[in-house]
Amino acid sequence: MTGTLYLIPNTLGEGDASALDLVLPAPVRARAASLHYYIGENAKTTRAFLKKVGTERPIQEIEIRELNVNTPAGEIDKLLAPLLSGTDAGLVSEAGCPAVADPGALLVRRAHERRVKVVPLVGPSSILLALMASGLNGQSFTFHGYLPVDAAERARRLRDLEQHSRKNRQTQIFIETPYRNRALLDTLLATCAPSTLICVAVDLTLPSEMIASRSVADWKKKPDIDLHKRPAIFLILAA
Structure with missing residues (x-):
């Protein structure tokens, strides 16, 4: 059984953790906190997002891989490999909704081709x-x-x-x-x-x-x- 690819919205700018309450519903934050595998444009900013959200396990134990404009197309399947093995994953953008004006769209398309379930979560666009x-x-x-x-x-x-x-x-x-x-x-x-x-x-x-x-x-x-x-x-x- 494959994992699920959750599309995790990010905030639209810098701010402390309290700003999350205004733009991300509690169930979205809870789902983001529960995931152990993340794909983001930049590992450093993805970690910063997870620190604001809060995580169920230490951030250093969460696997984060990068997908950006410099990622070769051939790397997409490697990013999907953990999902095909049953691991749930979060795709997060630098700001706002992933896969909208965002390189994450390539991963989402490939996920559909590989019959991986894709779940978009509510957040700011x-x-x-x-x-x-x-x-x-x-x-x-x-x-x-x-x-x-x-x-x-x-x-x-x-x-x-x-x-x-x-x-x-x-x-x-x-x-x-x-x-x-x-x-x-x-x-x-x-x-x-x-x-x-x-x-x-x-x-x-x-x-x-x-x-x-x-x-x-x-x-x-x-x-x-x-x-x-x-x-x-x-x-x-x-x-």
Whole structure:
């Protein structure tokens, strides 16, 4: 009998253990504490998460293996091997829900191929939280991940997304590396039509949380917002 792969949500930012009560239900924390085998993007940050959650056995006795963008595809089966032998495992992301904008999706796909039971657990998703709070179209939306780094390519991509949003009345969602947030917002304001709605959601679930949803014209009147090195989600809806 194979083990079960539990998809364990993580918090969306730094904080003490008390912050877990706000974003992770007690049964999720209990399940996370009970597992003896973990797969995470970074072993050090996975241990830090487990210290906040609390574990039934000493952390040094919990096996933690890494799965990130540098993991060769051929290593996926090795990560699954303990599950195929009957051991339950937890897949945890650096922040938020695993396998969403996260390399863990490769492991989940392979788990299904090997008939391993996959159980997603409830926790924070910055993408959905931002969409919920944006006031934009929650019936039809697309998440695009990161946009091009090159300024000209990024502007072209944003024009394409705005045109698609206008044609289909669909919210477009994307993210950026925190230190490039300001550049992305500046490009949005320079590229999009005055009536296009832009929502910026920063530090979701943290005490410093800030969510603003305005037209491009209104953003230009008051663009002052501290985005430097803060995790943010960007959403647009073209009129």
